Amino acid sequence: MNILQKTIYILTLAAFFAAPVIYGQTGKILIETKLTRYGPDLKSNTYSVNISATGAPAFGKAYNINNNDDDEKVFYDLVQYDQTKYPLEIVINGSNVVKPTQLGGPECNQKDQATLVAPKSVAMGACHGRTTFLLLDLPEPSGLIGNCGNFTIQKQVQLSGAGYSWQYKKSTDTQWKYFNYGTQYTENGLNFNFKDVPDLKDYTGNLFIKFVVDYENLNTSKIEIYESDIATYNIISCSPKLEATSDPNITACNYSNGEVTFTFSRPLETGEKYLFNRVPVGNGNPSSATSDDSEVEKISALSYKWKNIAPGKYDFKYQTQFGNNTPSTVSTVTNFTITSRTPALTFKAADVQPECSTDKGGILISAEGGMPPYYYILDDETEIVNNIIVPKRIPFSGSYLIPITTDGKHKVIVVDSFNCIEK
Secondary structure: OEEOOOOOEEEOOOOOOOOOOOOOOEEEEEEEEEEEOOOOOEEEEEEEEEEEEOOEEEEEEEEOOOOOOOOEEEEEEEEEEEHHHOOEEEEEEEEEEEOOOOOOOOOEEEEEEEEEOOOOOEEEEEOOEEEEEEEOOOOOOOOOEEOOOEEEEEOOOOOOOOEEEEEEEEOOOOOOEEOOEOOOEEOOEEEEEHHHOHHHOOOOEEEEEEEEEEEEEOOOOEEEEEEOOOEEEEEEOOOOOEEEEOOOEEOOOOOOOEEEEEEEOOOOOOOEEEEEEEEEOOOOOOEEEEOOOOOEEEOOOOEEEEEEEOOEEEEEEEEEEEOOOOEOOOOOOEEEEEEOOOOOOEEEEEEEOOOOOOOOEEEEEEEEOOOOOEEEEEOOOEEEEOOEEEEOOEEEOOOEEEEEOOOOOOOEEEEOOOOOOOO
16 A cells, blocks of 8 residues: 655545435545645635536535644545536635735635546646545446456546555455555556466456545544445456468469468367457458367367368457356457469360371370379279279379270369369
8 A cells, every 4th residue: 555645634524416315327536635824924815626517516615724724734525426417617716815914915816627528537726725636436347358468447646645555356355455556556547467466367257446545534543545436347368369370371272262270379278169250351241160160170289270261361350268158358350361372273185096006096185273293084093092992193294195095085184283173
């Protein structure tokens, strides 16, 4: 807990809107007013703070400091307000007169005013006074928060005589715990990395956070405490980091779909799976798959191949999900491209007739494009490879004459190394 420099102060409580009536969604403002005595010849002074809200009674408070007071006095007031009543109009008036009075007029007469159209902490002043309006409300949580990065709440705190702290509690905790001033919070707000707070490293679940202002009431010798609302943040696991995306991703054939391989920073945990999503850049419908689908092949503990993707450029994002449907954080959007192979495979075939009965005829073939080496299959001939019947592919290069020993019609298929054919 950080204790700012001590000074002399007095606690004064006041009600906002004249009664503890709650209108809609309520919030709290802590008003700290610091008065400085003009000097030993002070004759009189006035200092007032007034707040009015749309369609509601106003808050008003007058403060005073006399010759027999300390050189500084600090006053605190807690204002409860209705967030639906904005804008708030704030007016500060200050004046002081010293003696002997030469002309009977004020030594100082100033006014400061502001219009707050939304919740905001501000500081204002006039003559010998300075007032800080500190919102005790915390921002509304939005979405899920991953436990692998920074957690930030921006709230500037500039109090003259009070200490303050940021506190948290996990779902399983019975007591509030303190963040550290200087490393996990400063006068600009709360900012910490989960890995730097041993108690929160790898934590998932609800995280309760509050902001507490405390000071010693010298009139009662007691510690007075003002607390913010308690904000609840849902902390989830972070998805693995995407370390690499394969590139280029060229289809096997000019007419076929392609595939892309993603490599991540960590293996999946037990019961965890990937949720992949891609959207064609420009227009088109999104497509999704999980790491359990047949279109996704596990290459290693870190790498997964998403198959059967039409050529084009895609925006890609992902997250993981556990068996109980608990999600992790959604990744940022990256992109990948599937490119059709060019040039396409083409081949030529011509029959070569024997000039006499003793000559051998054949089929003259040649191929280009695709991905060499090239193979031909004659008359759908097959062979057995690893106990599986497959087409019998015979390699060739350049212009090649397939010898034909029997008269009649013959069928020739030419393929490249990916088994692509001419289309």
